[in-house]
Every structure is written in C-alpha cells, then in structure tokens.
Amino acid sequence: MAEQVRAIRTRQAILSAAAKVFEEHGYQAATISQILTEAGVTKGALYFHFQSKDDLAQGVLGEQDQRILVPERATKVQEIVDMVMLHAYRLQTDPMVRAGVRLTMDQLAQGLDRSGPFVRWAEVVTVTLRKAQEQGELLPHVVPEETADVIVGTFAGIQSMSQAVCDYRDLAARTSALVRHLLPSIAVSSVLASLDLAEPRGAAVYAEALKAADALELAAAG
Amino acid sequence: MAEQVRAIRTRQAILSAAAKVFEEHGYQAATISQILTEAGVTKGALYFHFQSKDDLAQGVLGEQDQRILVPERATKVQEIVDMVMLHAYRLQTDPMVRAGVRLTMDQLAQGLDRSGPFVRWAEVVTVTLRKAQEQGELLPHVVPEETADVIVGTFAGIQSMSQAVCDYRDLAARTSALVRHLLPSIAVSSVLASLDLAEPRGAAVYAEALKAADALELAAAG
Structure with a gap:
C-alpha cells in the first residue's frame, strides 16, 4: 500500500514537471531530460510510468478531465453550464489544468494527437445533453x-x-457571456429562466465539488 | 516604381518564410537565421523590413486581417457571418492565414503580444454590429x-x-453550426430568417471577394 502511494506520488511529480516543461518550451522543443531534471526522479522511475514524450503529453492532457467532478443537477443544462464554469475557474487557479489546455491548443505540436481532450469533453457534454433532451x-x-x-x-x-x-x-466574465449567447438556441425558455449563468458560479461550484470529494474520501477511509 | 515592387516582393518573401519557420518550430524556438535561410535574402534586406523576431511575428499576425475584404451587405448580420465564413475558408486554403492564426493561438509564445488579431477582429465586428443595431x-x-x-x-x-x-x-460545417448557435441570441427573427448560414457560403464569398478585388485593381491600373 505504501509503495502504491509512493508510485502515485512519483507519477504526479513527473506529470507536474512535464506540465511545467511543456508550458515553458512547447511540446516540440521540450526534452525528456529537462523533465527528468525538473522532476528530480531517476530515468528508470520516469520510464516505469511513461514510455515517451508523447506519453507524458497524453498524461498532462488527461489531467484536465479528471479529479474534480461537477455535482449532479436536476436541470441537466445547468450541469453543463457548471462544467464549463468550473473548468474556467480551474484554468485560472490550477497550473496542471492550465498546462493541459495549453498543450491542447498548441497547434505547433506536430505529431502530438491533441484531439483527446476535445473528443472526451464533447462526449461528456453529449451524454449530458441527451439526458437534458429526455x-x-x-x-x-x-x-x-x-x-x-x-x-x-x-x-x-x-x-x-x-x-x-x-x-x-x-x-469568468467571458464564460458567462458565452453561455448567455449559446443557450437561447439550445434550451427551452422555462429552463433558460431557471439557470444561474452569473460570473461567480465557477468559484461556488468549485467549493461545492471540493467538499463533495472530501466527504467521499472520508467515507472511503472510514 | 520597379524598386518599390521589388521591395514589396522581398517583404512578402520574408513574411512567407517567417510564417513557415514559425509554423514548423513555434515562435519560441524559431530563429532569425532560419528565416534568412528559408527566404534566401540577405541579412541587410531582412533588417531593412523587420527589426526583430517579434516584428516578423507581428507581420505574420497582421496578414490575416488584410488583403481580402467581404463585400458590403444590406443586412449587417449577414456581413458578419460572411467575414467569419470567409476567414474559415481562407484558413483551409491560404498558408499565410493559417500561420497567422497558429501564431495567434500559440499560448506558449512567451513575450509575444498575441492580442492584436483578437482585438482588431473584435473592433471590426463591433463596428459592424453597431451598424446592425442602428x-x-x-x-x-x-x-x-x-x-x-x-x-x-x-x-x-x-x-x-x-x-x-x-x-x-x-x-465549414463547424462554422455553420457556430453561427446557427450564436445568432438566435443576437439578431431579431426577421433577420434570422433572411440569413444564409449554409456551409458553402465561405467559398462563394471568397470567389465574389476575389472578383471585386480584381475589378478594383483593373480600375486603378486603367
């Protein structure tokens, strides 16, 4: 168990280092030895977790979908708004999320498949929209x-x-403007009238999601 | 006059080379000597036109606003749709426009002010929206x-x-979906009903704009 915890920590340290190096140098120019130096781990440890630079980039890209989830909402359109606003909030505050998004948007990263985050996000939103439709x-x-x-x-x-x-x-202001512009062509008016699309929503959802995650962890431990 | 034409051609050759080098290596890693080699011009010629790597990048960024203009439309919302669709079409077909956009989206280009194209595009759209409002x-x-x-x-x-x-x-399909999602929260319904938001619009506007530009050039020459 202790070993498993150590392995998770090492993996996390390598990903953080990779995120930093990709952010500083771009995917193209970044090297595995820069990531090794930044992470302060051995070559063996790095290659135990990741096969290649591409594999490291996919790891960083994957971090933006995981970890913090939006609490379920009765109104599924609100749940989608909350996903978007929470993601905006995390972009402002979490360096790993920021690094993942920058890598996703790095149109110069040749040979790196950056479609993953777009496709995975689109799948989650599609599923939630289907529920909204039902x-x-x-x-x-x-x-x-x-x-x-x-x-x-x-x-x-x-x-x-x-x-x-x-x-x-x-x-936060731009995200609020975005959803105010998109939703009138998506949701029926009674749903529109019930939505919270205001700027502070992202921070509030984040606090709520953290609390829920803590409660879950406590329950799992107890 | 011949000299002026030569100067314009040299400038264009340098910008094309810069676009290619930025696209290949990213802004961060690109060097002036790579651009010199690609353009096949002397150091003196390059520095006559551009002071620095940043200056070259701004030149490439500037190319996406210039050159081909959307013909005026009676309905200003259609004019905005045409700007967006023409830009989408040029992105698919013109390497210089593509390089400019990639540079604009290069979130890893530290120290490069990439706000210009966003701000200039937003200004043009704002002015046209004001006319639409009137x-x-x-x-x-x-x-x-x-x-x-x-x-x-x-x-x-x-x-x-x-x-x-x-x-x-x-x-083209994604651009059409975008305007269909945005415009119902922007334009009144009688305007919405009159718009052409279909996929082939970009190519058609491009052909029309090229014809208008040729006619203008002919008139200026004659």
Whole structure:
C-alpha cells in the first residue's frame, strides 16, 4: 500500500514537471531530460510510468478531465453550464489544468494527437445533453453531438482569447457571456429562466465539488 | 516604381518564410537565421523590413486581417457571418492565414503580444454590429462590444478544435453550426430568417471577394 502511494506520488511529480516543461518550451522543443531534471526522479522511475514524450503529453492532457467532478443537477443544462464554469475557474487557479489546455491548443505540436481532450469533453457534454433532451429541456431542433462540439470548441476559443488579452483575468466574465449567447438556441425558455449563468458560479461550484470529494474520501477511509 | 515592387516582393518573401519557420518550430524556438535561410535574402534586406523576431511575428499576425475584404451587405448580420465564413475558408486554403492564426493561438509564445488579431477582429465586428443595431437588426439586450468578443473568441476555438480533430476538413460545417448557435441570441427573427448560414457560403464569398478585388485593381491600373 505504501509503495502504491509512493508510485502515485512519483507519477504526479513527473506529470507536474512535464506540465511545467511543456508550458515553458512547447511540446516540440521540450526534452525528456529537462523533465527528468525538473522532476528530480531517476530515468528508470520516469520510464516505469511513461514510455515517451508523447506519453507524458497524453498524461498532462488527461489531467484536465479528471479529479474534480461537477455535482449532479436536476436541470441537466445547468450541469453543463457548471462544467464549463468550473473548468474556467480551474484554468485560472490550477497550473496542471492550465498546462493541459495549453498543450491542447498548441497547434505547433506536430505529431502530438491533441484531439483527446476535445473528443472526451464533447462526449461528456453529449451524454449530458441527451439526458437534458429526455427531460424536455432542449429545443426540438437540437442535435446533442453537434451542440456538444459547439460548446466545447467555443469555450476553447474563449479561454484562448482571455489568455491572450489579459492572462485570464476576465475569463469568468467571458464564460458567462458565452453561455448567455449559446443557450437561447439550445434550451427551452422555462429552463433558460431557471439557470444561474452569473460570473461567480465557477468559484461556488468549485467549493461545492471540493467538499463533495472530501466527504467521499472520508467515507472511503472510514 | 520597379524598386518599390521589388521591395514589396522581398517583404512578402520574408513574411512567407517567417510564417513557415514559425509554423514548423513555434515562435519560441524559431530563429532569425532560419528565416534568412528559408527566404534566401540577405541579412541587410531582412533588417531593412523587420527589426526583430517579434516584428516578423507581428507581420505574420497582421496578414490575416488584410488583403481580402467581404463585400458590403444590406443586412449587417449577414456581413458578419460572411467575414467569419470567409476567414474559415481562407484558413483551409491560404498558408499565410493559417500561420497567422497558429501564431495567434500559440499560448506558449512567451513575450509575444498575441492580442492584436483578437482585438482588431473584435473592433471590426463591433463596428459592424453597431451598424446592425442602428438598422434594427439586433435584439434589444445586445451589447456590441461583448457580442463581438464572443463571436471572435468562439470562432478561434472552433477552428482550433477542427484543426486538432481533422486538420480543418470539417471547418465549414463547424462554422455553420457556430453561427446557427450564436445568432438566435443576437439578431431579431426577421433577420434570422433572411440569413444564409449554409456551409458553402465561405467559398462563394471568397470567389465574389476575389472578383471585386480584381475589378478594383483593373480600375486603378486603367
């Protein structure tokens, strides 16, 4: 058990180091020896967890989907809003999430398959939109797969513009503007009227999700 | 006159070379001597036109706003749709536009101010939205500056996702989905009903714009 904990910690340290090196140098220019130096682990330890630079990048890319989950909501459209707003909040506050997103958006990273995060996010949103559809929350013309792609793609751009213009300082405001612009063509009006699309929502969902995760961990331990 | 033409050609050759080198290596790793080799010009010629690597990058970034303009439309919302769709079409077909966009989206290009294209695009869209507002095309709650930022930011993400997922093959379809999702919260219904938001629009606008540019050039020469 102690060994397993140590292995998880080592893996995490390597991923953090990789995130930092990719962020500083770009995927193309980054080298495994830079990541080794940054992580302070042996070559053997690194290759035990990751086969290659590509494998390390996929590890960093994967970190943005995991860990903190949005609590279930009765209104599934609100659940999607909460996913987007929570992700925006984590982008502002969590270096690993930021590194994953930058790598996803690194159009210069040749040979690296960056489609994973887009595709995985789109799948999660599609599933939630289907539930929303079953509950009668969506306008009749909505095609869940198409709308999910629009939501994921547009958020990717909003965060990129916010980073370029002011290093994410206005990301919550831009995210709120995004959902206010998209949802009138997605949800029926009674659902629209019930949604919370305000800027502070991301921080509130984050606090709520952390609490839920802590409770879960406590229950598992006890 | 001949000298002026030569200078313009040299500048263009240097910019094309810079675009290619930035696209291959990323802004961070690219060097002026790589650009010199690629362009096949002397150091003196390069420094006559551009002071630094940053200056070269700004030149490449600037190319995406210039050159081909959307013909004026009676309906200003259609004019905005045409700008977006033309840009999508040029992204698929013009290497210089693609290089400019990749540089704009290069979140790893430290020290390079990438806000220019976002800000300039947002200004053009804001001005056109204001005209649309004066003509009664917009819903009453629309704030042109905010909506312009949403349009520019969301398109940036749609193109990025399309590139990551299938190297732009589905960009026209994604762009059409984007405007169909955004416009119902922007334009009044009578305007919505009059719009052409179909996939082939970008190619058609491009052909039209090229024809108009040729006619203008002919008139200037004659």
